[in-house]
Amino acid sequence: MSASISSYARKIWLLYYDGFREMTIGKTLWVIILVKLFIFFIVIKFLFFPDILSRDYDNDNERADHVRHELIDNPRRFHSPEKQ
C-alpha cells in the first residue's frame, strides 16, 4: 500500500520535474509570471494597496463603526457634484 503511494507520488514529482526541465517557451512564461507576481504582491499590494479596514481597525466592531460613520454621518458622502 505504502509502496504504491510512494510510486504514485514519485510519478507526480517526475511529471512536474521533467515538465519544468523540458520547457522551452514555458521558461520565458514562468519568468513573466514570477516577475508579475512579485510586482503585484510585493510592490503593488504591500506599498500601494493596503486593506484599509484591516490595517486601521483591530476588530469587526470597530470596522462596522467606521463604515457606519462613513455611510450615515460623513457629510462628504451627501455632497452633490456640481452639474457640468
Added chain:
Amino acid sequence: MDDLMTVVDWSRWQFALTAIYHWLFVPLTLGLSLIVAVMESLYLKTKSGKWLAATKFWMTLFGINFAIGVATGLILEFEFGTNWSNYSWFVGDIFGAPLAIEGLVAFFMEATFVAVMFFGWGKVSPRFHLASTWLTWLGASISALWILVANAWMQYPVGMQFDPAQMRNVMDNFWALFSGIAVNKYMHAVFSGWALSGVFVIGVSCWLLMKKRNQPFALRSIKVGGWIGLVGLLLTMWTGDGSAVEVTKHQPMKLAAMEGLYHGSTSQSIVAAGIVNPHKTWDNDEDEYLFDIAIPYGLSILAKHDPSAFVPGIADIVNGVDINENGDTVNTVSYQERIRLGKLSHEALRAYDIARASHDEDAMAKAADDLKAYYPYFGYGYFDSVDEAIPPVAVTFYAFRVMVILGSYFLLFFIVALFAAYRKDWLQRHKWLQWIAIVSVPFMWLCSEAGWMVAEVGRQPWTVQDLLPTKAAISEISSASVITTFWMFAVIFTVLLVAEVSIMLKQINKNSQKNLEIDNAH
C-alpha cells in the same frame, strides 16, 4: 482635503482600466481551452498526428495567454480593499463566498490539470490527458462563474438581509445568487469567449494561408474555430436577449440609457443607428437624437418579447410612470420619492445606532423595522437631485451599438468563413477574405469590451443597485495615490499586453514553419 468626486472618478477609471485589461485575456482562455479540447478529442478519435499537431499548436497559444493573463484579476481585489473599503464591508458577506470559491477552484484546477495538459504528454495515458484538457476548460469556466455571480449580485442584489449591527448585508439564501441576471450574464460572457476565440483561430489560420504555410492545418483549424465560434455567437445572442429581458425587469434605467430613450411608448421602436443629442436631459424638451434610424416595435420585442408592450424611458422612470400588460397606466416609485425614502432609511439607521448605544431594545426594534421598510431605497438617500441617479447615456448608447453591430458582423463572418473553408481552394484563392479575417481579430475584442461597458457604465451611479452609489462606496483616500497607481497599472498592463502579443506572434511564426501535417510537435 481632496474633492471626493475626484477620488471616485479616478478610482472608477482605475477599476475600469484593470477590468478592461483583465478581460483581454479571460475570453481567450475560456474559448481557446474548448477549441483545444475539441481538437484533442478528434486526435483521440482519429489517432491522426495532424490533430495532435493542431492540438499542440493552439495549446501553446492558450498557454501564453493563460500565463500572461493569470493573476491580473487579483488587482481588482486589491482595489476593493483600498479604494472601495466601504463597499467591501457593506457587501463582504455576499461577495466573500463566491470569490473564495473562485480562488480555491481556480488554484486546484489550474495547478493540477493545466500542469497535466502541458507536462503530461507521454507521461499519462491519452485518455487521462484528454480528461485533463477538458477539466482545464471546465475549471476556467467554473472560475468565471463565481466572479460573474458576484457581479450579477451587484446589479440585482438578492438573497440577503441588511444587519444594522454589523453594518453589512448578510446572506440568507445562497441559491438566490443564481438569479436570471446571473445565469444570463454568466452564459453571455462564457459563450462570447467561444466566439472571440473562434475569430482568433480563424484570423491566425488565415495568416498561415496568406503565408502559404501548412494550409491543410489552417483549414482544419478554421473549421473547428468556425463552428465553435458560430455556436458561441448564436448562444451569446440568445443569452443577450435573455439579459435584455432581465435588465428590463430589474434595471429599467440601464435599458433606457442603452437606448437613449427618455419618453417611452407602447410598440416602442429601437434605434439601429443614431446620434444622441448631448443636450437632452430627462426634464427638457430637446429631441432625443440628432439623427436616428429606427426599427419599428424593436425595443418592445427586445425588452418584453411583446411587440405592443410599453417600454419606459428615463423621464418615465424618474417620474414613476409605467404601463402594465393590460394597458393601464400605473405608478411606480418616482425618483424624488426614492430619495425621500432613502433619507428616511438613513435616519432609521442613525436612530438604531443611538438606541443601541443606550441599550434601548424597544427603540432598536422600532428603528430596525423602519430601516427594513425603507432599505430598498437606501442608496437614493445620498442624492440631492434625480440627475445623480441617471447613468451616462451617450457612452451606454454607443457601446451597446458597437457590441450589437460588431456581433452581427461576426455572425456573417463565421458563416462566410465556414462556407469558404468547405469550398475547395476558395479561401486560398481569395486573399481579400484572408485580410478581412486577420483585420477582424481586434474588432472581436472591441465587441467584447463594449459589452462590458454597457453592463458597467449603464448601471452607474451604483456599485450595488439602489443600495450603494459609488460616492458612498469609496474609501477616504487621497486622489494623488489613486492617480499614481492608475498610471502605474496603465504601464504594467501595457507591458504585459505587448509581451503577450509579441510572444504570441513569435510563437505563431515559429511553430507555423514546422510541418504540422505529421506529428512532429514536442
